[in-house]
Amino acid sequence: MSNHEKKSEVTLPRSSPATLIETINLYKSYFNEDLETPVLFDINLKIQSGEFVAIMGPSGSGKSTLMHILGFLDVPSKGHYHFKGESTEEKLENELARIRAENISFVFQSFNLLPRTTVYDNVLLPLLYGNTPTHERRSRTLKAIESVGLADRATFYSNQLSGGQQQRVAIARALVTEPEVIFADEPTGNLDSASGKHVMEILQNLNKEGHTIILVTHERTTAEHAKRIIHVQDGRILTDEKNLTQRIASQVKQLK
Amino acid sequence: MQFRDTVTIALRAVSANRSRAFLTMLGIIIAVGAVILMASIGKSMEGVILDQVSVLGPRTIAMWPGNKGPEGGSGTMNPDYDKLTISDVDALKKLASISGVAPIIFVTGKVSYGRETSDTRAVGSTPQYYENQTVEVQEGRLNDEEDEKGVRAVAVLGSDTAIDLFGSRNPVGERIEIGNQKFTVVGLLKPAGSAFFQNLDERIIIPFSVAKVTMQRSYVDMVTARATSNDVEYAADDIRYLLRKRHRIILPNDGGTDNDDFLIRTAAQAQEILGAVSLGLTMFITMIAGISLIVGGIGIMNIMLVAVTERTREIGLRKALGAQPRDIMRQFLVEAVLLTFLGGLLGLILGIAIDLLIVGIAQKFLAAYVFKLNIFAIGLSIVMAAGTGLAFGIYPARKAASLNPIEALRYE
Numbered sequence: 001m002s003n004h005e006k007k008s009e010v011t012l013p014r015s016s017p018a019t020l021i022e023t024i025n026l027y028k029s030y031f032n033e034d035l036e037t038p039v040l041f042d043i044n045l046k047i048q049s050g051e052f053v054a055i056m057g058p059s060g061s062g063k064s065t066l067m068h069i070l071g072f073l074d075v076p077s078k079g080h081y082h083f084k085g086e087s088t089e090e091k092l093e094n095e096l097a098r099i100r101a102e103n104i105s106f107v108f109q110s111f112n113l114l115p116r117t118t119v120y121d122n123v124l125l126p127l128l129y130g131n132t133p134t135h136e137r138r139s140r141t142l143k144a145i146e147s148v149g150l151a152d153r154a155t156f157y158s159n160q161l162s163g164g165q166q167q168r169v170a171i172a173r174a175l176v177t178e179p180e181v182i183f184a185d186e187p188t189g190n191l192d193s194a195s196g197k198h199v200m201e202i203l204q205n206l207n208k209e210g211h212t213i214i215l216v217t218h219e220r221t222t223a224e225h226a227k228r229i230i231h232v233q234d235g236r237i238l239t240d241e242k243n244l245t246q247r248i249a250s251q252v253k254q255l256k
Numbered sequence: 257m258q259f260r261d262t263v264t265i266a267l268r269a270v271s272a273n274r275s276r277a278f279l280t281m282l283g284i285i286i287a288v289g290a291v292i293l294m295a296s297i298g299k300s301m302e303g304v305i306l307d308q309v310s311v312l313g314p315r316t317i318a319m320w321p322g323n324k325g326p327e328g329g330s331g332t333m334n335p336d337y338d339k340l341t342i343s344d345v346d347a348l349k350k351l352a353s354i355s356g357v358a359p360i361i362f363v364t365g366k367v368s369y370g371r372e373t374s375d376t377r378a379v380g381s382t383p384q385y386y387e388n389q390t391v392e393v394q395e396g397r398l399n400d401e402e403d404e405k406g407v408r409a410v411a412v413l414g415s416d417t418a419i420d421l422f423g424s425r426n427p428v429g430e431r432i433e434i435g436n437q438k439f440t441v442v443g444l445l446k447p448a449g450s451a452f453f454q455n456l457d458e459r460i461i462i463p464f465s466v467a468k469v470t471m472q473r474s475y476v477d478m479v480t481a482r483a484t485s486n487d488v489e490y491a492a493d494d495i496r497y498l499l500r501k502r503h504r505i506i507l508p509n510d511g512g513t514d515n516d517d518f519l520i521r522t523a524a525q526a527q528e529i530l531g532a533v534s535l536g537l538t539m540f541i542t543m544i545a546g547i548s549l550i551v552g553g554i555g556i557m558n559i560m561l562v563a564v565t566e567r568t569r570e571i572g573l574r575k576a577l578g579a580q581p582r583d584i585m586r587q588f589l590v591e592a593v594l595l596t597f598l599g600g601l602l603g604l605i606l607g608i609a610i611d612l613l614i615v616g617i618a619q620k621f622l623a624a625y626v627f628k629l630n631i632f633a634i635g636l637s638i639v640m641a642a643g644t645g646l647a648f649g650i651y652p653a654r655k656a657a658s659l660n661p662i663e664a665l666r667y668e
Binding site: 068071073074093094097098099100101102105106108112114116117125126128129130134173177 | 257258261268272569570572573574575576577578579580581582583661662665
């Protein structure tokens with residue numbers, strides 16, 4: 001019963017816009033032998049459930065560090081990070097791992113699929129670390145593989161697939177836990193333009209279905225697929241605006 | 257994460273690198289193989305000892321001149337020993353604590369039948385010789401008092417000796433040569449195994465009176481007898497007292513046997529000696545097994561550290577997907593234990609295979625040596641092997657579990 005309640009609580013923010021991510025004066029620095037190197041300054045950011053946000057910036061801008069902090073792979077040095085209205089400071093490593101397992105997922109530039117492992121087992125992987133009942137694993141895995149159009153490749157080994165297909169497997173793996181937010185770190189960086197376009201279309205469709213997507217990229221063309229673009233440079237947010245191209249494109253579509 | 261999933265992952269990791277896994281396991285395989293082998297040999301030896309006691313009977317007592325037994329190597333060959341004379345034997349026959357006193361003379365001289373020869377050394381003894389052991393006749397008869405009194409040149413053959421000289425033919429009635437003297441074979445014994453470190457199937461028994469004349473002896477090489485009560489030590493003390501008195505031996509201050517010029521062994525003592533030998537052997541091998549388990553464990557640790565480095569990105573990915581540090585820790589620990597456990601199983605097969613080989617060879621000399629498994633040793637060594645994996649797998653597994661996910665994902 002309590003499990004059921006938890007489930008409805010999880011799906012609620014998706015339908016009605018609610019603040020999913022909020023950072024207040026986020027600051028991050030790394031220490032290299034007593035020498036402090038600041039990476040992020042005063043990051044104040046709010047991301048609603050259902051958004052498609054691109055964090056854009058040149059290499060070394062701090063965009064990856066920001067994504068790592070937002071994705072609970074790293075912790076801020078100062079400032080606050082609220083996830084689903086809950087403070088995440090002073091969470092233990094185990095609790096951060098649990099959030100990663102149940103609430104978020106990643107799509108990486110280099111796919112990071114397990115070699116010598118089938119598509120099915122790669123997509124199944126995150127379910128092993130979450131709290132998914134064993135009998136649901138198979139149907140959820142197959143559903144995720146189907147949603148990226150690779151149902152006929154489920155028994156293939158990951159290294160038998162093309163780069164575009166591999167990235168689609170990675171997206172299926174990100175979807176299978178039904179996370180609150182999907183982080184995509186340069187998802188088209190290792191792909192040719194046609195495969196890259198296909199992958200971005202899949203991400204756009206996922207967003208239309210209600211998934212929150214945070215894209216990290218240094219390419220304008222990739223960032224253009226998002227509805228909102230946050231420009232990061234030298235550890236600070238330079239601009240944070242609605243993507244006009246997207247709005248115009250959708251309006252053109254509506255007119256047609 | 258469920259334990260079953262962890263085992264599946266570990267199984268895949270091991271089977272992905274089979275040859276490396278095998279090489280890693282070698283130390284464990286050898287260690288467990290050695291333990292299983294030695295434990296099985298120990299069990300088989302126990303069987304031999306029990307068999308020996310049943311051939312001789314627990315009341316049997318043997319005496320040799322000199323102060324070294326046959327297991328001491330040169331005891332009966334030592335020319336400096338004082339002699340057990342025939343009059344000693346006659347005195348022994350008068351003791352009430354023993355019966356079946358059988359003097360034995362070893363007869364030198366080549367044994368042959370036509371062109372066939374045998375390495376067997378003939379023994380001359382009285383019919384009492386047969387009272388101190390279980391002897392069954394296959395063909396013909398045993399030498400008896402008539403042969404003894406008549407100083408008849410007759411011989412009784414052990415089964416192995418008969419095969420040496422006659423193959424599968426019945427030797428009874430044939431004439432063999434022992435050192436230029438002709439003997440008529442009157443009996444063939446059934447296979448009997450071994451006793452007092454001698455193969456009982458490889459012997460020729462001739463009447464004591466004949467051996468005495470042939471070897472021109474007034475002393476004997478060995479005497480066997482049987483205690484008349486179950487208190488074998490009582491009988492042994494009686495013999496000791498008599499021989500010391502006859503040989504004018506001064507008892508040392510500690511009351512020990514250092515001054516004795518003879519040696520007395522009971523079947524129980526022989527059992528103890530064999531037991532001590534096999535215990536020493538077992539301890540030696542256990543030590544070797546312990547050392548190779550440690551060496552094998554270090555090998556496992558090494559390979560697991562390599563595996564952690566090789567799979568750094570995989571570890572980073574698993575962590576990004578929500579793996580807890582303890583999930584990663586368990587994954588590598590289970591892999592290490594799986595390696596050593598499989599190594600243990602392979603070692604078990606290896607140990608049994610070598611043991612079967614040894615049994616095959618040993619049975620040619622010791623009929624009572626049969627294949628026996630030591631279930632306790634099998635259980636213990638498999639558990640020890642798995643425990644080695646656990647002990648030496650902890651460090652690499654902790655290392656894997658403590659990796660930073662971001663750095664691990666970036667690792668090239």
